[in-house]
Amino acid sequence: MTGPATPDPLVLRAPRLLDGAGAPPVEAAALLISGGRVAYAGPAAGLPEGAARSATLDFPGATLLPGLVDAHVHLVASGHPDLAAGLPKSEAERAIAAVVNARRQLEAGVTLVRDLGAPGAEAVLVGRAVEAGTIAGPRVVAAGPAVTMTGGHIPYLGRVTDGPDAMRAAVRANLAMGARCIKVVATGGVLTPGVDPREPAYTQPELDALVSEAHRFGLTVAAHAIGEGGVAAALRAGVDSVEHGMFLDDAAIELFLATGARLSATFSAPSGILGGPSVPDWIKDRARPAAEAQVRSFRVAVQAGVPAVAGTDAGTPDNPHGGVAGEVAFMVEAGLDVLLAVKAATGEAADLLGVPDRGVLRQGAAADVLVAGGDVAADVGALGRPVAVFQDGRRVV
Numbered sequence: 001m002t003g004p005a006t007p008d009p010l011v012l013r014a015p016r017l018l019d020g021a022g023a024p025p026v027e028a029a030a031l032l033i034s035g036g037r038v039a040y041a042g043p044a045a046g047l048p049e050g051a052a053r054s055a056t057l058d059f060p061g062a063t064l065l066p067g068l069v070d071a072h073v074h075l076v077a078s079g080h081p082d083l084a085a086g087l088p089k090s091e092a093e094r095a096i097a098a099v100v101n102a103r104r105q106l107e108a109g110v111t112l113v114r115d116l117g118a119p120g121a122e123a124v125l126v127g128r129a130v131e132a133g134t135i136a137g138p139r140v141v142a143a144g145p146a147v148t149m150t151g152g153h154i155p156y157l158g159r160v161t162d163g164p165d166a167m168r169a170a171v172r173a174n175l176a177m178g179a180r181c182i183k184v185v186a187t188g189g190v191l192t193p194g195v196d197p198r199e200p201a202y203t204q205p206e207l208d209a210l211v212s213e214a215h216r217f218g219l220t221v222a223a224h225a226i227g228e229g230g231v232a233a234a235l236r237a238g239v240d241s242v243e244h245g246m247f248l249d250d251a252a253i254e255l256f257l258a259t260g261a262r263l264s265a266t267f268s269a270p271s272g273i274l275g276g277p278s279v280p281d282w283i284k285d286r287a288r289p290a291a292e293a294q295v296r297s298f299r300v301a302v303q304a305g306v307p308a309v310a311g312t313d314a315g316t317p318d319n320p321h322g323g324v325a326g327e328v329a330f331m332v333e334a335g336l337d338v339l340l341a342v343k344a345a346t347g348e349a350a351d352l353l354g355v356p357d358r359g360v361l362r363q364g365a366a367a368d369v370l371v372a373g374g375d376v377a378a379d380v381g382a383l384g385r386p387v388a389v390f391q392d393g394r395r396v397v
Helices: 091-107 122-132 164-177 204-216 228-237 250-259 268-275 281-304 324-333 338-344 347-352 380-384
Strands: 010-017 026-034 037-043 055-058 063-066 068-073 110-115 139-142 146-148 158-160 181-185 220-225 241-244 262-264 369-372 386-391
Touching: 010 369, 068 091, 068 262, 068 324, 068 347, 091 110, 091 122, 091 386, 110 347, 122 139, 146 164, 158 164, 164 204, 181 204, 204 220, 204 228, 220 228, 228 241, 228 250, 250 281, 262 281, 268 281, 268 324, 324 338, 324 380, 338 347, 338 380, 369 380
Parallel strands: 010 055, 010 063, 068 110, 110 139, 146 158, 146 181, 181 220, 220 241, 241 262
Antiparallel strands: 010 026, 026 037, 063 369, 369 386
């Protein structure tokens, strides 16, 4: 970790504060941090008696808000134009890449991530090192290897698995590795030739077995699912989030609303692919139809009340780590209210990750704080201008 310990208790003051729960901005705001926790968040005029004696940092023109959450990253990958070709070949090289990428996330104001696929325990171990204080980075909720079928999408980031019994065994193997969630590849993907992104990968019994086993052990499940059939099958099985969800029909949206699952659209992934000058043409060609359908699907879903979380799929082609501010801007452009988009990248995502005391600024919550350089509610691009980042009350950026 960099820098000396932050004085404790500490008061942060700024013209405005967003709490991460979707509430309107608090004007002339102050945040009191004590013991690494939020002791007060609200108008500066309401600071508890005695707070005036605390060390104070003023941030003119800024917004105080929770540290950002990226609900979909691959720490071992660094945005190479071809994900499979660019993935480091040795475990040691992947671990080094994960450490570097974790630092990049933190410098962008991201204090919590969910890693949804690595060849082994690389992201699990980086998360443990962050919690131990030996390296700088966001807290990590890691899935370990993604569960994918024989011949399926991203086998190089996954555990190839077929059949209901094997699905249960895969959950247990990832649990033993230290996984805190499970990723299942429920359709093909644009980065893997030979599998149709719109076609389901697994049978319903296979998905049912995986989700029930994960939930039995208290693990949430994220489903990579692009086409309608795979989305519906994953939601019927009870997954907690759908990643991408680029082709959504009315039936899929009804299932979202019935199950309470979140949608992580990952606009950053197709944006990187289609805008990347060195991304192979065959990948662009596969991504284009999904990208064209994505905005409409997302808009219809959020208008219907489907809760969104911010996930970038960082590490995929020309999609570097630390871009969650851009993902929030994409969601706003696609029709999500700006306060709900900020919530998607803070409180909503932290709750999905099973860390409800992060991603919010309220009394008793962990003091993970982003100081953004501007009025975020009026200019969402201010999220991409971090002035300071605090983690458990300690200034780390």
